Amino acid sequence: MSIFTIEKKEDTPEVLVDIENGTIKFTGKLLPEDSIAFFAPIDEQIKKYTESAKQNTTVDLRLEYMNSSSQKRMIDLLSLLQSLTQNGIKVNINWHYPEDDDDLLDEGKDLMRMLDKPINIIPY
Amino acid sequence: MLKRAFNVFAISVLLLNAAALNAQFSNELPQALAQEIEEHKAKANELENAGDFNQAAFHLNKAATIYWVNGFPNKAIPLFEQTITLNERIGNNNAIRMLNNNIAMIYTDEEDYPKALSYFNKSLSIARQMSRKPDIAASLLNIANVQTEMQKYTDAAKTLEEANAIARELNDEKLLRNCYSLLADVYEKMGNSEKSAEYFAMYTAISRKIQREEMRKRDSEARKIVEDAQSKVTEIEQAKQLTEKELLDKQRALKETEENLEQIEQISKERQMQIDLLNKEKELKDAIIKNQKLVRNVFLFIIFVVLAFAMLFFYNLRIKKKANDKLRKQNIEIAKQKELIELVNQDLEGAFNKIEKQNRDITSSINYAQRIQEAMLPPAENLSILKDSSFILFRPRDIVSGDFYWFTGYGTPDSLDDEKHKNFIKLHSLPKNEKGFLISAVDCTGHGIPGAFMSMIGFNLLETIVRNAIVKPHEILRHLHNTIRRLLKQHTTDNRDGMDMAICSIVDNGRKVLFAGAKNPVIYIANGELNYLRGDSLPVGGIQKEDEREFTLHTINVDSPTSFYIFSDGFTDQFGGLHGQKFGTKRFKQLLLEIHTLPMPEQKLVLEQRMDEWMKSHKKQIDDIIVIGFKIDPNEFTV
Numbered sequence: 001m002s003i004f005t006i007e008k009k010e011d012t013p014e015v016l017v018d019i020e021n022g023t024i025k026f027t028g029k030l031l032p033e034d035s036i037a038f039f040a041p042i043d044e045q046i047k048k049y050t051e052s053a054k055q056n057t058t059v060d061l062r063l064e065y066m067n068s069s070s071q072k073r074m075i076d077l078l079s080l081l082q083s084l085t086q087n088g089i090k091v092n093i094n095w096h097y098p099e100d101d102d103d104l105l106d107e108g109k110d111l112m113r114m115l116d117k118p119i120n121i122i123p124y
Numbered sequence: 125m126l127k128r129a130f131n132v133f134a135i136s137v138l139l140l141n142a143a144a145l146n147a148q149f150s151n152e153l154p155q156a157l158a159q160e161i162e163e164h165k166a167k168a169n170e171l172e173n174a175g176d177f178n179q180a181a182f183h184l185n186k187a188a189t190i191y192w193v194n195g196f197p198n199k200a201i202p203l204f205e206q207t208i209t210l211n212e213r214i215g216n217n218n219a220i221r222m223l224n225n226n227i228a229m230i231y232t233d234e235e236d237y238p239k240a241l242s243y244f245n246k247s248l249s250i251a252r253q254m255s256r257k258p259d260i261a262a263s264l265l266n267i268a269n270v271q272t273e274m275q276k277y278t279d280a281a282k283t284l285e286e287a288n289a290i291a292r293e294l295n296d297e298k299l300l301r302n303c304y305s306l307l308a309d310v311y312e313k314m315g316n317s318e319k320s321a322e323y324f325a326m327y328t329a330i331s332r333k334i335q336r337e338e339m340r341k342r343d344s345e346a347r348k349i350v351e352d353a354q355s356k357v358t359e360i361e362q363a364k365q366l367t368e369k370e371l372l373d374k375q376r377a378l379k380e381t382e383e384n385l386e387q388i389e390q391i392s393k394e395r396q397m398q399i400d401l402l403n404k405e406k407e408l409k410d411a412i413i414k415n416q417k418l419v420r421n422v423f424l425f426i427i428f429v430v431l432a433f434a435m436l437f438f439y440n441l442r443i444k445k446k447a448n449d450k451l452r453k454q455n456i457e458i459a460k461q462k463e464l465i466e467l468v469n470q471d472l473e474g475a476f477n478k479i480e481k482q483n484r485d486i487t488s489s490i491n492y493a494q495r496i497q498e499a500m501l502p503p504a505e506n507l508s509i510l511k512d513s514s515f516i517l518f519r520p521r522d523i524v525s526g527d528f529y530w531f532t533g534y535g536t537p538d539s540l541d542d543e544k545h546k547n548f549i550k551l552h553s554l555p556k557n558e559k560g561f562l563i564s565a566v567d568c569t570g571h572g573i574p575g576a577f578m579s580m581i582g583f584n585l586l587e588t589i590v591r592n593a594i595v596k597p598h599e600i601l602r603h604l605h606n607t608i609r610r611l612l613k614q615h616t617t618d619n620r621d622g623m624d625m626a627i628c629s630i631v632d633n634g635r636k637v638l639f640a641g642a643k644n645p646v647i648y649i650a651n652g653e654l655n656y657l658r659g660d661s662l663p664v665g666g667i668q669k670e671d672e673r674e675f676t677l678h679t680i681n682v683d684s685p686t687s688f689y690i691f692s693d694g695f696t697d698q699f700g701g702l703h704g705q706k707f708g709t710k711r712f713k714q715l716l717l718e719i720h721t722l723p724m725p726e727q728k729l730v731l732e733q734r735m736d737e738w739m740k741s742h743k744k745q746i747d748d749i750i751v752i753g754f755k756i757d758p759n760e761f762t763v
Contacts, residue, residue: 031746031747033572035570064706065697065699065706065746067570067746067747068567068569068570068624068663068693069569069570069574069620069621072569072620072621072622072666072667073620075620075667076618076620076667079667101706101708102708102709102710103696103697103706103708103709106709109661110643110661113661113662114661114662114667114669116669
């Protein structure tokens with residue numbers, strides 16, 4: 001029960017929330033028709049996690065695409081995790097992008113600006 | 125015997141004549157003959173020395189004869205004399221008589237009649253001693269002949285009478301004839317014609333008789349010859365006939381043999397035919413037997429097959445019956461299930477119909493909504509000053525769109541008196557003669573119906589803001605942000621909806637373009653150089669962490685003809701191509717650089733074509749697309 005997953009679909013990524021290890025992963029395309037509905041169960045898990053967060057929390061985002069409404073939900077989600085730092089918890093957010101894709105690089109930078117907190121932007 | 129002696133005489137005369145003839149032409153004996161004589165002489169000498177006087181006499185006689193015959197009688201006489209001597213030694217009187225006779229004849233030829241008479245007498249005396257009457261008669265005739273030559277006719281007559289007596293005694297007709305001839309001659313010479321005539325008549329008579337006899341003899345000889353010949357011919361013919369008969373016999377035998385052979389062949393043939401016939405019959409029998417076997421086998425096979433089929437049939441029948449029983453049971457169950465399925469299907473169909481109806485209703489509803497949205501969007505004629513130097517590529521993902529375009533001219537009333545400004549918003553509060561043209565590409569959060577809702581808000585607010593004389597792009601964005609947050613109560617709820625957008629303002633008669641961007645940039649290309657001017661990284665609306673959201677105003681100086689492009693991320697984010705990748709900003713920039721010199725409507729066509737091609741592999745459009753392009757030539761352009 002400590003691992004929450006959503007399978008990869010055409011318009012949505014594989015999602016993994018590993019509460020035991022403090023790991024959250026998004027891998028794939030993120031353009032759900034209804035971003036609020038898609039994020040609802042994930043948000044629930046994240047809220048649960050924040051109640052018993054691990055000392056080290058890592059978020060790995062490896063997204064090929066993210067639509068604007070999902071981006072807003074993602075910012076909310078990351079903001080919530082970021083708030084854990086107030087409790088002395090270390091939160092690492094990693095934005096992975098293909099090194100030749102400037103648009104995804106920009107997306108990572110935009111995300112960092114909107115979040116107003118540092119994000120590790122890592123090419124692959 | 126008399127006859128031979130007379131012949132010798134006759135030959136002698138002839139020979140002598142021939143010899144005399146030869147002697148006339150040649151006094152020498154030919155070399156060959158001389159040699160022959162010498163050889164005979166040598167031989168005779170040799171034999172005499174050896175004591176063989178008989179043979180010696182023979183060779184000597186030969187040599188003498190050669191001389192005589194070849195016309196050298198004088199040389200022959202001594203040799204004959206020597207021969208007489210040799211014969212005297214062996215007592216061969218007959219030879220001596222003949223040799224004396226020869227010598228006498230030579231002397232007669234030489235016309236030395238006394239010597240001839242002497243030698244003839246010697247020969248006569250020997251013949252008398254030997255009592256050889258024919259020889260006595262011959263010698264008497266020779267003597268008479270010589271006596272006649274010596275004209276001693278009386279002696280001759282006397283001699284001839286003696287010879288005649290002997291001839292009569294011997295009944296030698298030829299001798300008689302010679303006697304009569306000579307007597308007739310002698311008596312004629314003596315002048316005794318009577319006697320001569322008498323003897324001549326006798327001579328004639330006997331000559332005729334001899335002639336007749338000779339003729340008769342010749343005839344009989346001839347007849348004999350003919351008879352002999354005929355008998356020979358007969359013999360030959362007989363032989364021939366015999367041969368022909370033999371031939372015929374042989375031919376017949378051959379023919380018979382051939383016939384036999386033919387017969388044998390015929391028999392052989394018949395036998396062969398019989399054998400063949402028998403073989404044929406046997407084959408036929410075999411074939412019949414075989415055929416019968418085949419028929420039997422086929423019959424057996426057919427029976428077997430029929431039985432097999434029958435068994436199979438009954439077996440199948442049983443299985444079928446079982447299967448049918450099973451099937452019947454199954455069918456009953458299936459029928460039950462079918463009823464159930466039909467019931468379910470009816471339900472499903474009902475549901476489907478319901479859904480279809482709902483879908484239809486929703487689609488109709490959206491289609492209607494789309495008309496409202498379309499009505500809201502500014503008409504192309506409002507582009508006025510940009511009419512021929514701009515394009516708007518607008519491609520909603522669904523029927524209604526979250527992207528929209530917005531543009532309007534504005535100005536102080538005194539600056540707007542032209543026909544081309546008739547749709548410009550008149551703003552009194554602006555500084556005198558200020559006018560400009562605003563154009564914006566807006567991408568609301570989401571797409572479809574939520575996007576459309578947002579677009580209605582955005583569009584309405586933009587109009588409102590500008591009519592309140594807020595015309596600077598960054599100020600428009602700030603007001604838009606604040607108003608959306610207020611309208612959607614985003615500071616109290618978790619509503620995060622807003623807009624990404626780029627807005628440009630053409631001012632100073634196209635010498636300047638002002639730009640502000642909420643997450644979205646502007647691309648402008650002048651002198652073949654592309655500039656990518658980022659807007660601010662924050663959107664309009666949504667979460668706000670800062671106290672006051674400010675947007676940056678960018679001023680672009682337009683000194684040379686410049687193409688401007690503002691757009692949503694729908695174009696660049698579209699998946700497609702060979703590997704389903706994003707079109708990407710980089711490729712988009714490249715494309716714009718390629719086509720920016722084309723007339724604006726053509727650029728739109730190229731972009732649409734390129735996007736159609738790109739989407740072929742992916743098909744599904746992921747977001748609404750808006751691209752706005754406009755071109756300003758500062759030397760010609762006026763607002």
